[in-house]
Structure formats: structure tokens, C-alpha cells
Amino acid sequence: xxxxxxxxxxxxxxxxxxxxxxxxxxxxxxxxxxxxxxxxxxxxxxxxxxxxxxxxxxxxxxxxxxxxxxxxxxxxxxxxxxxxxxxxxx
Amino acid sequence: xxxxxxxxxxxxxxxxxxxxxxxxxxxxxxxxxxxxxxxxxxxxxxxxxxxxxxxxxxxxxxxxxxxxxxxxxxxxxxxxxxxxxxxxxxxxxxxxxxxxxxxxxxxxxxxxxxxx
Numbered sequence: 001x002x003x004x005x006x007x008x009x010x011x012x013x014x015x016x017x018x019x020x021x022x023x024x025x026x027x028x029x030x031x032x033x034x035x036x037x038x039x040x041x042x043x044x045x046x047x048x049x050x051x052x053x054x055x056x057x058x059x060x061x062x063x064x065x066x067x068x069x070x071x072x073x074x075x076x077x078x079x080x081x082x083x084x085x086x087x088x089x090x
Numbered sequence: 091x092x093x094x095x096x097x098x099x100x101x102x103x104x105x106x107x108x109x110x111x112x113x114x115x116x117x118x119x120x121x122x123x124x125x126x127x128x129x130x131x132x133x134x135x136x137x138x139x140x141x142x143x144x145x146x147x148x149x150x151x152x153x154x155x156x157x158x159x160x161x162x163x164x165x166x167x168x169x170x171x172x173x174x175x176x177x178x179x180x181x182x183x184x185x186x187x188x189x190x191x192x193x194x195x196x197x198x199x200x201x202x203x204x205x206x
Binding site for chain 2: 011012014015036037038082083084086087
């Protein structure tokens with residue numbers, strides 16, 4: 001099963017390319033790069049050799065899936081430990 | 091007629107979790123050269139998936155990390171691999187744990203010498 005548009009959030013985010021489309025903190029908007037780590041409330045994005053830690057709760061992400069399509073996801077839907085999200089339905 | 095389910099939902103979770111676990115261990119291997127601490131983090135995340143969903147590690151991934159300190163194993167860099175008296179001996183260079191993996195199915199002389 002590959003990462004598809006129907007079930008993007010039940011799959012592994014680490015390794016995918018992401019861009020912060022919207023955030024309540026204007027300095028975070030526009031950050032893009034590879035997702036290198038994930039915790040319950042934060043995503044770590046590597047941009048130009050530096051790690052940027054972005055809160056999920058107040059941001060919207062554009063995530064590039066493996067099939068080349070981009071999916072916009074509200075960060076609020078991503079909140080939760082990565083291993084527990086497997087079980088959740090969307 | 092009784093209704094028979096074709097597959098349980100738990101199987102589906104397991105499948106997804108197994109896929110994620112393998113993906114994480116593969117990315118640990120890729121990132122180890124640049125950022126070894128990140129590879130250890132990926133191993134830890136994969137281990138959490140494994141324990142939560144009661145998964146089995148594929149044979150190819152069993153010797154990829156330390157079971158005690160969950161650090162990624164790269165022979166020569168983070169672990170030492172030696173072959174001695176019928177065992178592959180892997181020493182984790184981070185925590186010092188020694189794992190002995192016998193590779194001989196029959197042990198004829200072991201009773202006498204007492205070695206593995």
C-alpha cells in the first residue's frame with residue numbers, strides 16, 4: 001500500500017517533502033523541506049541544513065506524496081503520536 | 091447463514107504499521123552517514139510500532155540495531171562484528187551489549203569444550 005490521497009495521514013510522514021502553507025506564526029510560513037522527525041505536537045523540517053521545529057496545532061502543511069501529488073493537511077488533524085495515528089480513521 | 095468477515099480490521103492496522111516500521115528502518119540506514127543520532131531516533135520509532143502492534147521484524151532487519159539501547163548498527167562504525175567458535179558476536183559500541191548469534195545448527199563438540 002502506498003501513500004495515497006485517500007489515506008495520507010495513516011502513513012509515515014518522515015522522509016516526505018513538506019511546506020508550511022499557513023500558520024498563526026508568520027515567520028514559519030513558507031518553510032519547506034524534508035520532514036526528518038515527528039513528535040506528538042511538532043514536525044521537524046530540515047531546510048537548508050537546519051532543523052525547523054513547527055507546531056502541528058497552529059499550521060497547515062502541503063505535503064508531497066510519493067506519487068508526486070501534493071496534499072494540503074491541517075496540522076490539527078496530525079496531532080497525536082505517530083505510532084498511534086495508524087489506528088485512527090482519518 | 092452465518093456472516094463471515096473476510097479480514098479483521100486489526101490485520102489492516104498491522105499491515106500499515108509493518109510498512110511504516112520497515113520504512114523507518116530503511117530511512118535510518120540512509121541517514122546514518124550524515125546524522126547518526128537521527129538514525130537512532132528512527133530505530134526507536136520503529137521499535138515503538140513493533141511493540142505496539144505486535145509485529146515481527148523481517149530477517150533482513152534483525153541485525154540492524156541494538157535491542158538494548160536501540161541504536162542503529164553499522165558494522166565498523168557503531169558495532170563490532172566478529173566470528174568466533176560458531177557464533178557471530180556483535181558488540182554494540184554505544185552500550186557495550188554483546189549479542190552472540192550461533193550459526194551452526196548442530197553442536198557436536200560444544201558439550202566437551204563448553205563453548206557455544
